Amino acid sequence: MTFRKPTGGEIDRHTLLRFTFNGVEYTGHPGDTLASALLANGVHEIGSSVKLGRPRGIVAAGSEDPTSLVQIEAPFPEPMLLATTVELYDGLVARGLAGQGRLAPEPDPARYDAKHEHCDVLVVGAGPAGLVAALTAARSGARVVLLDEQNQAGGALLGVDEYLDDRPSAEWVGDIVAELRTTPGVLVLERTTAFGMYQDGFVLALQKRTDHLGFAAPAGVARQRVWRIRTKQTVLATGAHERPVVFADNDRPGIMLASSARTFLHRYGVLPGSRAVVFTTNDSAYCAAIDLAESGVDIALIADARPDAPARLATECAARGIEVRAGQVVTGTEGPGRVTAVSIGDTRIECDTLLVSGGWNPVVSLFSQARGKLRYDTELGAFVPGEELDTVRAAGSATGELDLNACARQGREAGSAAAAAAGFTPGGQVPLPVSDSRCTSRSGLVVWRVPGADDASFVDLQRDSTVADVLRATGAGLRSLEHIKRYTTIGTAHDQGKTSGMIAAGIVAEALGVELAEQRPTTFRPPYTSVSFAALAGRDRGELHDPVRVTAIHPWHVANGALFEDVGQWKRPWYYPKPGEDLHTAVLRECRATRESVGMMDGSTLGKIDVQGRDAGRFLDMLYTNMMSTLKVGRIRYGVMCGVDGMVIDDGTVIRVGEERYLVTTTTGNAAKILDWMEEWLQTEWPHLDVHCASVTEHWATIPLVGPRSRDVLAAVAPDLDVSNEAFEFMTWHDTHVAGVPARVCRISFSGELAYEINVTAWYGLAVWEALMAAGEKYGITPYGTETMHVLRAEKGYPIIGQETDATVTPQDLGMSWAVSKKKPDFIGKRSFARVENNRTDRKQLVGLLPVDPTVLLPEGSQIVETDRLPEPPVRMLGHVTSSYPSAALGRTFALALVRSGHERIGETLYVPYEDSLVPVTVTDSVLYDKEGARRDG
């Protein structure tokens, strides 16, 4: 049986669209939503409720619908869409949901993007008020953006069959849209929902550009677009949502908002059923009843909760044979799924449809998001905008006004005021339309619920939250609507309580015996309607999500089978496995080759900051714990930086390039942070210092050449350089040529071995790397990655900032008092070293740990305890393992750890809980290899 009228509505009956719902094939027409097409086929049951599994239908015709959740299966899986907002297309496959959907397991092939727009006046909503507001502002010359959620302008006019100025309302709408579209500087966007309103006129809107095309959506066109709009003035003409009344078993399919049934009738030519009961508290449902009756629906009864029915409308109903009973309410419903009968007191009426109207809720979400205060309107039983904002105005039924002429007048006033506030003088006045509507009275009775079975009286149909849940919340002592919302989950579903929130507030006020005017409404938050993460991500997916930084030598690493480690945005070679090698065997080989002959790594990611100026030395003396101004040109010093709290924030080498020029290196991950740190002090504390800082990280390719044979390799490629220990001392640098390229070679070591760091312009990095590989071939030169670097430095007890340290560690804790100047009168952190807290002997200090069983590898992060048996909790933790590796040089495993009073505990046995046992470990000095430093000079 079809419920489609032979004529009427904005649908194309000549074209058939095939679709499948819950496994059954149906047809609909262009212009349908999935919901209207289902209703036309007599399908009311969509899915089931999330907790109780009760059948759920279609309550409303638009985005306020709490129940018609569907999963699209084809063309592409998409969960949690409303059947009422899915435009029908050929081949659509969907199914109803039980409150939860399923994300597509495969990547979404569609493209999503974002666009920025700036305007003088933004109008949200293209109903009568919004259209007049937009045209008024446009005629003043303002740049206007008009957004509307629907696929065509008209707003509430789309759901009625009324005349404006004695002609169909669509003609009036069409004329205004046509003028807007031809006015320069005006942008009209359909299928675009403003979902978030933020400070300073920033509005986010989602435009659904090709969703409605289904399989025919052209490739290469962004499916959805987030508009990032910055506007001077905003007019919110967002309309109003009809709200229901709560009564026992009010959740059956076939129970629908009266105005939504009217919308299905007029916009889609669809009848909601054959025989309907109407339950109302106000006039507007009468129009729905009369229109449906004229279209052939048997209106069994109008139950009006008011003591007296409106005389004129009652007469019109009588003329059509519709019975009206005043002072009556629906007390229950029956039905196996869809409603089959309604109880009104002792009267039982069989029907397949129950239309409900409990009044109107102005859509104040965006106004509230804009921090506009709301006011409770007692007559309307709803929150309305309670103040004027400088840049945001509400107009039309969003203010609680229901008369069309008055709504349009508000639109004109708001459009004019917004344009004026944006600096424009009025243009030609937009005439106000005159409506023939019969149902615009505000005079309703505010009824939240009909007393009955509380646990079957649903407030939020999507969350399965009932009156009983609300009363349980108030009974538990909750009074604030915000708390009750969280306790009951009312208003937290996809619809954000568009039809349930106000009723919940009303029931709470009744239960607490307080006035709603004194209740603070819950804060509306973005998004107004659901927005997919794909849309929010836009183009920032996959490779475009975050920049990837690679060094000049990167192609060689890739070609030579390196595995990579992400360090910030950098890709760093982690290790270079040979066939059959895993991490441990590869790293043991790389370590052994480096300690026994020569190894080489790509250190280009090291942060490098060029510090210049007359006061550069003075400045660095304040930043580092040790003295830098006394460093001689040509020499290098290792330095530690602390925060004012005395905790280590970074370390690295400082090269004195010239009298007024230093090159500072930072850890890879801290390069930007340390440059910021320098700028902060220079700009905010010491602007009188003549110092300039610039990042030069990417200017240089940096290659540490490490091991006893490094001198031989360097000599082979740097013929101008005297590489002897006497001519090229430790912690000095020389400018020379390496492989024919200008180079700066520093003699520094992060492994304890004889080592050089070769720096060349990044352009030459790859060529110099290859030349070094060739020159080192006869020594078995071995490229190594970050893992080997970590092992080599850990064997020497050199800490890694961020691995051994965590912002609670001082240089003294690391055993680096030697790097803290006693001579300097002040430097950042110095005063903190004298604090009592920083001088406690039970601070956590860096030590080495040797598992008694030399094959046991402790997991990094393991806790350390004092006893070989765990006492009752709480167990006192002494610290944790910061680094742990097998060592080729030591022929065993070892670890570094931060341990309470660690320096005093050297020689003690402590225990590390690991799996089911306590692993005994011996505490040692943090330097485990070549304590004497005998290997430094080769």
Add this chain to the structure above:
Amino acid sequence: MQLIPCPWCGPREEAEFHYGGQAHVAYPEDPSALTDEEWAQYVFFRENPSGPFAERWSHSAGCRRWFNAVRDTRTHDLLAVYRAGEPMPEVTS
């Protein structure tokens, strides 16, 4: 997203800026002359008013300048911005 009027660049989106905490907390002239408590006040303690608050901001993804702003912590409204080194202007909130 809020607009922050950088005194050097004009209004820019807040995502370009970095927050720097309370303004006008000078590094002590002679830290060694301070008691532990006085030093701790400098290192750890900051105001947390409800209302106008002078703060440091850095236009870190723009001109990279530090400047000061008076922000009403109840509304986030920026009541004034001024360059580093300039005195805090009178504001009404």
